Amino acid sequence: MPTTRCGTVALVGRPNVGKSSLLNAILGTGLSMVSPKAQATRLPVTGIHTTGHAQLILLDLPGLLEPGYALQRSLRHLALEGLRRADLIVHLHPAPEAPAPPLATLIPDAAAPLTSQVLVVLTKADLLDPTAREALASSGAIPVAVSEPDTIAAVVAAIAERLPEGPFRHDPDDIGTQPVRFFVGEYLREAAFARLEEELPYAVTVEVEEFREDRRPVYIRASVFVERDSQKGIVIGKGGAMLKELGIHARGRLEALLGEPVYLDLRVKVLPNWRRRAATLARFGFPLPPDETS
Template sequence: MTRDDDSPAGTSAATRAGYVALVGYPNAGKSSLMNRLVEQKLSIVTPLAQTTRERVLGIDSRDGVQMVFIDTPGLVEPRYLLHRAMLYAATEVIDDADVVLLLVDAAAGMPEFSPDVLRLLTLAKSLLVISNKHDLAKPAQLETVRNWSRERFGLEPWEVSALAGTGIDELRAEIARRLPESPFLFPEDDISSQPVRFFVSEFVREAAFELFEKEVPYSIAVKVDEFRENSSPLYIRATIYVERPTQKAIIIGQGGAAIKRLGQSARLKIEEFVGGPVYLDLWVKVVPRWRKDPLQLQRFGFSVPNPEKNA
């Protein structure tokens, strides 16, 4: 996938490039910060925790520096197999990243990471603690994050607001300084390595988070079944999987009213992303307990660690 402007980005001798992981508790603002850093709505954002379930890759190439951001699911205490897959997706990148951004929601309590996660973080090649939601946090809360960051990691946190956009340019410059000299890892016009159909399914999930309550959005997985690239409007057929017939009934609504609203909302998000008209054909199917089923999770594209131990 490529970006539609053609900003000049140097690919000459002294370019820098590398992977930058965004990790932290659910709801800390990881996806918001990545969208800010790449200046594009790539990763879905909602007020609810555990929105991001898989890694989302966003690429920013400018001024001879290519940053390949990896947004991750929150570092959760796993309660079922989907959580284990999410935690795996988040921790696996810490090891490989050139720079790890550890996000903390400064307006909330300090995170308590498991010893395994803490060890991974302290072994990161280059770690930055990011105190996010600066706009929301009280001075005493910001001080708490500073003390926490000094005690745990011996680091001064970077104070930013992903929502207001403050501190972002300074942070980007600091990340650039920490990346190794390297040729670009992706073509400089690319904004992600993930296919458009991945982002389509994410925008359907984001719309579902905005329309439905309680466990319903968490019970949803979305798979694009058909994507007619050359049609106009762009034709997309997708299936929404839920765990129970009652959830299916909620998503469809009285006389199909709810799924119509969901389709309209998701279509607008997808149209903004692809920059053209879209025909979105949504279907709903029940797959009992898919969040606990290793085969289903793999079918939906999750990497499941040791599935036989968790069935």
């Protein structure tokens, strides 16, 4: 029997460097939400990629940033936790801003030094001109561009050879571990990031109230929360037009994931300051660091 390798791989870096895009490119499907706006990923998304004798359990983590308010402190806490439980850390940094700084400069608050190996990947390499690209190749760094399958294959190979030996932990056909229910909120937020401006997408969160997979179409009832009445008006839009657009986007993404038609029943509700309050963060599944919960 050939040796198999399997391990947890944390995708880390500043917001917007291309972590979710790399996960999707490796999986060959748009599982994780992507946005040109920073701080898109909140709860970590797990993707599984099995190739030959290696199984990569990839954690797409929130971007590391200096937190301002409670939700951001939760996201940083989630990212640090993901880092700690990884067998391998992939530090993503944009190629046009190479070289990457040492990962330690991004996490001066990590409670203990990281023991996992770190692999540096330089993203968005397609944005470099050919001379800069050549200089990068000779530096030994791993450049990647989501539009270039060869570079994705090279990253997968570099990750696979660094994983510990061990049996697969998931069915090789699985691509993720989270229920479709989780992605209802993700794809609604993806639409909000694409269609709403400035601070508004950051004020959006989603709660799924009913998920009936036994019905055709699959029936999903969810509330879209914002922080103020004025935001509620914008999310609903003139005659409900904006909410309809958000729903159409999310429905399309969910139907692709489920392979079934979906009916999405949406309401918009106001929950003042939900991003800054421990109780509302807990309700939406965002843990605060231990020093804030005591």
